[in-house]
Amino acid sequence: MIKLIKNEMIKMFARKSTWVMIAFVIVLTSFSSIVMYKMSPEKPENSRVFYEQQIESSKQALETPFLPDYQKDELKKSIKINEYILENNLPMEPSLWEQVQDNSSLIVLIAIFISSAAATIVASEFSQGTIKLLLIRPLSRSKVLLSKYLAVMSLGLIMIVVLFIVSVVVSGLLFGFDGAAKPYLYIGSEGNVVEVDMVYKTMESYGLKSVAILMYPTLAFMLAVVFRTNALAQGLTIVSIILGPQVANALTDYSWTKYLLFAHTDPSLTLSGNPFGVSFAFSILILGIYFVLMNSISWYTFRKRDIMGQ
Numbered sequence: 001m002i003k004l005i006k007n008e009m010i011k012m013f014a015r016k017s018t019w020v021m022i023a024f025v026i027v028l029t030s031f032s033s034i035v036m037y038k039m040s041p042e043k044p045e046n047s048r049v050f051y052e053q054q055i056e057s058s059k060q061a062l063e064t065p066f067l068p069d070y071q072k073d074e075l076k077k078s079i080k081i082n083e084y085i086l087e088n089n090l091p092m093e094p095s096l097w098e099q100v101q102d103n104s105s106l107i108v109l110i111a112i113f114i115s116s117a118a119a120t121i122v123a124s125e126f127s128q129g130t131i132k133l134l135l136i137r138p139l140s141r142s143k144v145l146l147s148k149y150l151a152v153m154s155l156g157l158i159m160i161v162v163l164f165i166v167s168v169v170v171s172g173l174l175f176g177f178d179g180a181a182k183p184y185l186y187i188g189s190e191g192n193v194v195e196v197d198m199v200y201k202t203m204e205s206y207g208l209k210s211v212a213i214l215m216y217p218t219l220a221f222m223l224a225v226v227f228r229t230n231a232l233a234q235g236l237t238i239v240s241i242i243l244g245p246q247v248a249n250a251l252t253d254y255s256w257t258k259y260l261l262f263a264h265t266d267p268s269l270t271l272s273g274n275p276f277g278v279s280f281a282f283s284i285l286i287l288g289i290y291f292v293l294m295n296s297i298s299w300y301t302f303r304k305r306d307i308m309g310q
Helices: 002-013 016-039 044-062 069-087 096-128 131-135 141-175 198-209 211-227 230-250 255-259 280-304
Strands: 184-187 193-196
Touching (some): 002 016, 002 096, 002 141, 016 141, 069 184, 069 193, 096 141, 096 198, 096 211, 141 280, 193 198, 198 211, 211 230, 255 280
16 A cells, blocks of 8 residues: 555656645745735834724725625624734734744645645546556555545645745744744634634644645545546636635525535634534534545445446
8 A cells, every 4th residue: 555655646746737836835835924024014113003004904894885794704803803912912023923823824725736636646547548557456446546545635744744844934034933922812702802822823723724635635536536537626626615615604694504515624713703603523523524425425436437448
């Protein structure tokens, strides 16, 4: 099995697209840190003015007509957090770990890249006919498919590590390698501002947001196995990543929305007040059901389909 996974990793890294994706993550992560550094106040005494301006800007945005409810909620949370910072005289200067935590939002971009790799690693075997060469070897179909799946997930893990390391190095050079004492603030389930350790929150954020790396590539993997079409698997998955959460947020008034996969691909939202009114355990349960279902469809289809006769 190890040799199979290694072989699949070699094939993925032999593609220029894999290196382009890694390079893109490095460039975008560096760019994000640089932009935040440029936007931060030049002097510590300007920080209070900066937060006051942010509060005023958010209040003006709340008056925008036809603004979706979930965006209004995010603006209200932002106002409450910024007011809490000013009232309690908390550290206001941007820090290394604050920026590293913010860069965890780029994991959704990695999810798109890994989903593309997941679709390609299966569909390309069908389109090029090399799948037959794999299956004539004394290997079970389950092992062949599992090796491809684990290779894709390994690539996802590598890219998350790259994102984290680049964030720490670039942000540290810009903001300094301190600032761990600055707390992370979020709105709890009861509507109050909660303080947690910034380093802990950063690790938690990367871990929870990485759920997208697990679920979306699994979806792309399943679509590629079922339809054997790279373009279709990539297209449907990318549309799901981009529009899925937005559609789910727009339909929060309907009780059945909480059963959609896209309502739970970022479990960190549950800890800070899930708009669907569900618990963290419920989110994990729904994710587990979808994960098992999608993998079951992939395995059943791959094992039962007549490939050698095609």
